[in-house]
Amino acid sequence: MATPINQSVIKAFDVLDLFGEERVELTPDSVAGELGMSYATAHRFLVTLEAAGVLSTVRRGVFAPGPRLARLGRMAEELAPLPKALPATLDKVRHALGESVMACRFTPRGPMCVAVSQAQRPISVNIRIGTTLPMLNTAQGRLFLAHMSARDSASWAKAQGVKDAQIECVEPALVEARDKGFALNRGDNEPDIAAVSVPVLIGGKAVLTLSAFGMLSRMDDAFVEAAISELNRAAAALGG
Template identity: 75%
Template sequence: MATPINLSVMKAFDALDLLSEDRPELTAEVVARELRMSYATAHRFLVTLEAVGVLITVRRGVFAPGPRLARLGRMADDLAPLPKTLQSTLDRLRETLDESVMACRFTPRGPQCVAVSQAQRPISVNIRIGTTLPMLNTAQGRLFLAHMTPRDRENWSLAQGLDASAIAAINPTLQEVLACGYALNRGDNEPDIAAVSVPVLVEGRAVLTLSAFGTLGRMDSAFVDLAKEQLTKAAATLT
């Protein structure tokens, strides 16, 4: 029998994932709206996180990262750093593919961009480091979901407040992704934006995704084949 998951802990980390360079502070209103919970519950999460030093109050009702969160962040960087060659690998991929390339890490709210190499063309698609993408309708998110066990997917969907039908509907796609080793997004998340993504696997676990992304018109079958090949080779070097 699987060990029950504490959904309150998962929600607390979901709340922390709302922090970013563009949003360095949180309020109960923001947490309640984005995590689809009541104001009282959101406020309780924030006050509890403040009580343990993960957040601090910067003014009435406004919370920012606290000393304990900063210490954990430094520890995470020390203990689980990104590959030292990641940026140079992305730069080489960008030169080969002539498209923007990025790497994402898993977060419960969705894949988060941790490194990017922007295409050097007058018109290209860009993304900023720290941006969190949707899980269900992006190539990166589908890769992370595909490499979860069915039980982990179920726990994740419960923590995100998703109906079971949402995962059931995407399961055939996830099986296909797992079988072929890559995922595609052809305007599923943003109209006219496409991506091809492969996982960076460590002992069968997806720790990162590498993706080439750009305008839908440039992502024809020839480009997808080239991108799959180059991304897969690059992922192998990073492990």
């Protein structure tokens, strides 16, 4: 029998995932709106996280990262740092393909961009480090889901409020990602934007995804084939 998941812990981390480069403060209203909970519940989460030292009050009803969160962030970087070769690796792939390239880590709310090498084009698609992508309709998210066990996938879906029907809709893409070792997004998330992504595997676990992304009109079959080759070579080097 599977061990029950504490949903309050999951929700607390969902609250923390709302922080980013463009959102350095949270309010009960913003948390309630983003996570679909009541104002009272959002306020309770924020006050509890403040009591634990994870958040700090900057003014009445407004919360920012606290000292405990900063310490945990430093510890996470020290214990699970990104590969030192990652920036140079992304630059090399970007130079070979002529399109932007990024690396993502898994978070429960979706893949988070942790490194990017921007294409040197007059017009290109940009993404900021710290941006969290949707899980179900991006190449990166589908790769992470494809490499989850059935139990982990079910736990994730329950914690995030994802319905069985939503998983069933993307299951063919997940099967294809598992079979082929890469995933594609051809305008599924944003119209006119495409991406091809491969996993960085360590011990059979997808610890990162590497993706080339850009305008859909430039992502033809020849480019996808070349991108898969370059990305797989980079992923193999990073995975050791």
